[in-house]
Amino acid sequence: MDRHPDTAITPYLAGDLPPGERAEVAAHLERCARCHATATEFRALLDELALTPPAMGEADRTRYAADVRRKLLSRSRESAAARPGWRWRPVPLAFSAALAGVLVFLAVHGLVREPRVAEITTVEEAVLGQRFELVRQYPLIENLDLLEDLEVIRHLDRLADTREGSAPAPREG
Amino acid sequence: MELSDEALCERVGLGDHEAFDLLVERYRDRAYRVAWSIVRHAEDARDVSQEAFIRLHQAAASFHGRARFSTWFYRMVVNLGLDHRRRHRWWRRVFDATDRRENDDRTIERLPAPEAPPDEDIARSQTMSRVWAAVERLSPQQRAAITLQVDGLSAAEIATVLGCSEATVRVHLHRGLSTLRKTVGAT
Numbered sequence: 243m244d245r246h247p248d249t250a251i252t253p254y255l256a257g258d259l260p261p262g263e264r265a266e267v268a269a270h271l272e273r274c275a276r277c278h279a280t281a282t283e284f285r286a287l288l289d290e291l292a293l294t295p296p297a298m299g300e301a302d303r304t305r306y307a308a309d310v311r312r313k314l315l316s317r318s319r320e321s322a323a324a325r326p327g328w329r330w331r332p333v334p335l336a337f338s339a340a341l342a343g344v345l346v347f348l349a350v351h352g353l354v355r356e357p358r359v360a361e362i363t364t365v366e367e368a369v370l371g372q373r374f375e376l377v378r379q380y381p382l383i384e385n386l387d388l389l390e391d392l393e394v395i396r397h398l399d400r401l402a403d404t405r406e407g408s409a410p411a412p413r414e415g
Numbered sequence: 416m417e418l419s420d421e422a423l424c425e426r427v428g429l430g431d432h433e434a435f436d437l438l439v440e441r442y443r444d445r446a447y448r449v450a451w452s453i454v455r456h457a458e459d460a461r462d463v464s465q466e467a468f469i470r471l472h473q474a475a476a477s478f479h480g481r482a483r484f485s486t487w488f489y490r491m492v493v494n495l496g497l498d499h500r501r502r503h504r505w506w507r508r509v510f511d512a513t514d515r516r517e518n519d520d521r522t523i524e525r526l527p528a529p530e531a532p533p534d535e536d537i538a539r540s541q542t543m544s545r546v547w548a549a550v551e552r553l554s555p556q557q558r559a560a561i562t563l564q565v566d567g568l569s570a571a572e573i574a575t576v577l578g579c580s581e582a583t584v585r586v587h588l589h590r591g592l593s594t595l596r597k598t599v600g601a602t
Contacts, residue, residue, distance in 0.1 A: 249585035252592060258569045284592045287546060287599065291565045294544035296451045297444060302461055307439050310468045317469060 246274065251281050255288065420484035428476035435475075439468055442485075445566050446492050452562035453496030455551060463499050467492040482575065489563060489576045549598040550591075557591030560584055 247267045253259050254267045271278045298306065418426075418434075420441065426434035446467055451460035470491050478487060550558055556577070563573045570588070574581045 249582070249589045252564065252588040253570050253585060256564065256569070280593075280596075283596050283600070287592055287595050288565065290544060290546045291550070291561065294547060295444070295448050295562075295565065296457075296460075296547050298447055298457070298461055303443070306443050306461070306465070307436060310439055310465050311436075313465060314469055314472055 246270070246277050248277075248280075251277065251284055252288075255281060255285055421478075421480050424471070424475050424478050424484050425480070427472060428478060435468075435472055438471070442468075442488060445485075446488070448562050448566065449489055449492045449559070450496050452550075452558040453493060453555065454499055455558075459499060459503075460496075463495050464492060466495050470495070483572065485566075485568065486572045486575050489566075489568070489572075490578075493559065493576055546595060546599055549595050552598070553591050553594060554587075557587045557594070560587035561591045561595075564588055 247254075247270055250259060250263065250267050251271075254264060254271075259267065271281055297303070418437075420438065423431075423434040423438050427438065443464070446464035447460055450463040450467070451457070454460050454463055467488065471488060474491075478484070481487070550561060553561070556579075559577055560573055563576060564570075568576065570581045570584045573584045577584065
């Protein structure tokens with residue numbers, strides 16, 4: 243070990259080094275006066291620190307354990323006192339559950355669906371009912387989008403007559 | 416036969432009040448010292464250390480002996496001390512110019528060294544040993560490392576408690592003791 247093992251001195255003094263490193267530091271301290279003096283003074287400082295650590299006043303030490311028990315008991319009581327709150331919590335919980343149930347009901351029964359779908363179905367039924375005779379031309383109408391081609395359907399009979407060369411039939415109503 | 420700290424902690428987890436009282440008795444002074452090294456205030460150190468015992472009581476069932484009890488417990492004390500410093504920072508800004516430079520940091524590693532202790536701490540430190548009075552003026556990292564070293568923790572354990580590497584712990588110890596050497600030697 244050529245360099246000074248500065249940061250290894252304290253672990254060395256504490257017996258905290260692995261055997262190999264410990265032997266190297268020990269050998270260095272024997273031949274290096276500077277590091278030997280450092281280790282000696284560090285040892286004295288650590289010994290004094292161990293003898294006179296910061297301590298609580300005697301009164302605080304005496305009642306320390308009782309204070310801890312009192313605080314622990316107080317925390318337990320606070321936790322237990324919080325539990326009766328559950329008596330009030332079912333009310334908002336029930337309200338939330340009821341609201342969720344209403345939303346689920348609405349979703350299942352289609353009230354949140356696009357209203358246009360129901361209207362389209364109704365309109366389709368109404369048009370077909372008025373133009374029941376168009377069923378005869380089913381191969382034509384089955385490929386039509388009813389609402390978009392409503393105008394075509396309205397004049398379908400007229401278109402058929404035109405193809406055959408006859409004059410268009412007058413509009414009804 | 417005296418039970419180990421780990422065995423006592425396991426019993427605390429099972430609801431053994433006597434085991435808890437025994438751990439409090441064993442670690443009362445050490446917990447106070449470690450807390451003091453973080454908060455540097457006697458009453459706060461007492462409160463922080465007591466809070467650590469309460470947390471111990473609540474968490475004992477989850478200890479499972481994964482580490483040494485002292486390492487696990489000291490880490491709790493250090494974290495509570497750091498939380499205490501963060502919570503009381505606004506108060507310190509108004510009444511204590513010493514901590515105005517300190518940042519809102521998550522680990523002890525990033526806490527800057529204090530400029531000078533407040534007047535009340537100077538008065539208190541006069542009743543302490545001269546060496547501990549000098550420790551009070553070290554950086555938080557060095558204070559904590561030296562306090563834990565004096566309590567018998569290895570560098571690896573100190574690293575676990577402080578959340579840093581073992582090499583960093585060695586540096587803190589060396590620099591802290593070097594500063595103490597100059598300060599105490601000069602008085």
